[in-house]
Amino acid sequence: MHEKQPSRRASDAPRPPRDRRPAVSTLAASLSRLNPLRLVPSRTSFRYERLPTFELAGGSGASSSGGGGGATLLGFRKFAWLPATAPESPGGSSSLRFGRPDRSFGWPRRLSPSRCRGALVLLVMLLALLGAGGYRRRLRRLEEEERRNHRDPYPWELFPRLNGFYNGIRDLVPFSEYVPEQVAVSVDAPPDFGPKGDEYVDHRDELPLDPVRFDPYPDYGSDEYLQDHFPVKQCFLDREEQIPVPDVYAYPGVPQNMTAPFFGSYRELGLTEDICFDRYGRYGPYGYGYDLDQGGAGVGNESESAGSEKVWEMVGERIDYRGIDWADAQRRCYEKNKARFESGDARDGKVKKLVPRQAYVLRTWAGYQYSEHQILNLRSMVSELALKSGGEYDVHLLVHVKDDSIPIWASEEVYNQTIRESVPEEFWGIATLWSEQLMRTYYPEPFPDNVENHANAPIHAVYRSAHFALQWFAQNHPEYEFFWNWEMDARYNGHYYEFHTEVAKWAAKQPRKGIWERSARFYIPDVHESWANFTELVEEETFTRQEKPVWGPVKFASDAVVETPAANEPPTSYLKDDFAWGVGEQADLIVFNPLFDPARTNWVFRDDVTGYNTSLPEPPRRAAIITLARLSRSLLAAMHDDVFRLRRTMFPEMWPPSCALHHGFKAVAAPHPVFFDRDWAPEHMDRVFNHPRRPHESPFGWGEHNHKGSSFYYNSGFSGALWRRWLGQRQNGEGGRREEEVGSGRLCLRPTLFHPVKREDGAYD
Structure with missing residues (x-):
């Protein structure tokens, strides 16, 4: 039993925006503010983590999500997350290089010095008039650009920044002692976040708690399980059955003053709430932290690693993933456990319950760049969902071939060559190809009576009809009862089997x-x-x-x-x-x-x-x-029927x-836990997200900016930044190896669903 989590007190109302000096329109005032270098066109650097404007363009349009995780159309400029206290990065600079003509300047022979001086004065006056006019036009353009780019801060930006996410493994406490950051900052002595100084340096390998094996599976060998189910036979990574599927490891506690989620609940969903995962316990068993020539992923060696040797002690010999065929491992696992899914025969006088099979479909495309971290993520999915569960899931890559001229349906050789060019070798066997041309054949025109095609794209374009491919896939795989539609830019730092199983069990309990x-x-x-x-x-x-x-x-x-x-x-x-x-x-x-x-x-x-x-x-x-979702075979059949027939x-x-x-x-x-980077007042959050007064205030329209600081939404900037901090990378001048080494250690986050994570290639120093 877990002790009840302390309730959080609502934070103070948003602070009023800072006063701004009124604009001065006189030329003298404008000249006093002039930075001459601004008049020179220059290249400026752009960082995703900066927080630029988020404004209406041309007074029309709106921001919204697309079928593959969301995209902004027409209305809004890109808006990316930046911690409230992080400094703005400087703009680009320009340097002027003055050359010297090859010939020296001399007075013309027939012009007296006085005449030349007069002509020079006239020339200077003329150039000054021309330059002043150009300068004024340039200045007006700059001021107009500033007016366009300037905006008042959104109310959520005025809430205090939350920092408890960055408390590391040296701050671990048992869950019974845990006080959420939102409670801690409301007392007289708020917690001290950030680097703790040299007090930790001499004890970097001493952690308050040791990692433990995390096992969310039923006890397959227990009498209770075997009374109703067929036995589950162990699956292996290799054909010789010498490499067992690895376990993952978590810490049995939470960093003190870790930020609590605002949406959702671990307890209500049945998820383990009193643990946290660091990057070594989560990904180390799949190749994180050791080199490619050892069969690892080749990432993680450069990050802070205090205490990680305890994970390796429990893992045992590090797995060499070179030569692993995940499709073959899934097939062998299913064959060993086929009776669990296809037979309802009586055993010991009692009919055994069948386990529904589920397809876990990752939507990807030819040309997608599989980073080392993405490969770690895919390995964890197959291991935890398919192999450790005795074949309950199959993981698939549904690969969109964007070049319609490639006849993937007409030639097995072309089909296989396209897979080899599009997917890492260890995942070739779990890939299925499709194209928009194939969908035009499967669901032929016409598609009449469209109300509004705001995307201005054909009906078969993946942006407008990504579900066509999933419907087609389901029609070709009747062996599955459920299909998880998953995106490549989603991450889960917890255990995949626990999350998906508990979410499904919770959903089944819900009354209609x-x-x-x-x-x-x-x-x-x-x-x-x-x-x-x-x-x-x-x-x-x-x-x-x-x-x-x-x-x-x-x-x-x-x-x-x-x-x-x-x-x-x-x-x-x-x-x-x-x-x-x-x-x-x-x-x-x-x-x-x-x-x-x-x-x-x-x-x-x-x-x-x-x-x-x-x-x-x-x-x-x-x-x-x-579009992350689980869909039943029956629902997908109805969707297919409506598209095909009507x-x-x-x-x-x-x-x-x-x-x-x-x-x-x-x-x-499903009310999964969602975190925010600001300390929202709960009542204000409820009004903004659940009770908008007008359509344009909805959090699913122009109000989507309210999600920017969340850990899960299509346009979130905080989700990717927090994920990279969890990986040990620096973000916005914060985090990284040195800060973790002299501070409270690497991040240990409670299980969280992140979206989107667009890149994982940040710097560690």
Whole structure:
């Protein structure tokens, strides 16, 4: 049993913005502010971590996510995360190089010095007039550019910065002693963050706690498990069965004053809340921390490593990953455990439960650069999801071949050569190729009656119809009950099997009553308290607003019949149901951000709806930003049927939720823990994210800037920066090896789902 986490006190209201001096319009004042070098065009360096403007361009357009993790269209400039206290990086500089003519200047023979002086004065005056005019024009352009780029800070930027993420393994305490940063900073003696000085230098290898093996799997050998299930046979990395699948290691505690999440809950989802993972315990077993010539990944040697030898002692001999064939390992594992999935025969007089198989589909493309860290991530997925579970999952790479001229469907030789050129060798066997040309053949034109194609792209373009390839993949793999749609720029520093298993178990427990209404909101424990209380609050709010709750398949005006499975029809009325329907039923759709109604927002892709009679009102729809999701085979079959028979489709982040809404499938948003880099006042956060007053204030439209400092959203800047700090890299002049060595050590973060992580190649010093 874990002790109850202390509740956090709401932080103070946002600080008012700093006063700004009024602009001075006189030429004298302008000249006094002039930096002459600004008048010279120069190249400037750009850092993703800088925080530039985030403004409307031309007064129109909006920012939104695309099907592959999100993209900004038309409206907003790029906006990237920067810690509140980090200094702005200097702009570029210019140097002027003055040359000397080859010939010396002399007076003309027929001009007297006085005449020359007069001509020179006139020339100087003329040049001065021309230069002054050009200077004034340049100055006006600069001032106009400053006005365009200038903006008032957003309210969330005024909240204090949180630093507890960067407390390291030397600050580890048992969870029973843990006090979240948000509580600690509210007392009279706030914690001291950052480097601690030389007090640690002489004791760098002495850590308060030792790492332990983390094992989230059922006890496959126990009598309790074997009473209902077939035995699970151990799987190995190699054919000779000499290399067992490695374990991963966590620390049994949390760094003192580690920042607590604002959204979601470990406890409610059933995730282990009293541990943290460092980079060596998490990735060391997969090749992190040793060289390529030893079979490792060749990264991690240059980072702070105090105490990591204890991980290696538990791991034993380091695995040589050269020559590992992950597809072959998955196939062998499945064959050894086939009875668990394909036979319901009686054993000992009792029918055994079958385990549903699941496909874990990573969306990638030809030309994608697989970094060493990405390879570590893929190895951990196959090991933890497929091999350690006795074949419960299969990991696949669904590779988009962007060049439609490559006949991947016509030649096995071309197909295999394309895989060899697109995927690292150890993953060749888990790759499946597709192209937009293949999708045009599978789902041929026409696709009429589009409401608005804001992306200005063809219907088969991956940006608008990434789900076509997943539907096609599911049609070709009927052996799987569920399909996880995963993105290459997502990371999870915890254990993959625990996360996906517990999320699925939590979703199965959810009743259908109020499920769409709860899933439309962010769960904020500091405001909503327990999940049971959150359920009651949403129910009360729904009736107070006199909103009609979703109950079974949603009917709408249509000129085509949408067939729904009989099991999706409610067994009783909404009022008569006592939160019983759906309990114990596997969810057909699990997403990781709210299932919101795009019609109530100004989300830019809300009207990318195709195949519905445009003379009728638009159909009801839902969307979830970021396409990370688990979809059932039944839901994918309905999506395929609507596209193939009726030529209906929507934007990728809107199509699976809307299809689930129309057909009455069970859909839910999982309240996983999400962190923020600022100490938001909880009540303010609830109003901003859950109760916007107008459509343009929605956090899924122009209000998406509120996610910039979060650990999970398509446009987050903080997520990638925090991930790289966890890897030991410097960000914005902070972190890195030296700071970790003289400070509290390398980061040890609680299990967190990060998105997006666009790069992992930062500096360590």
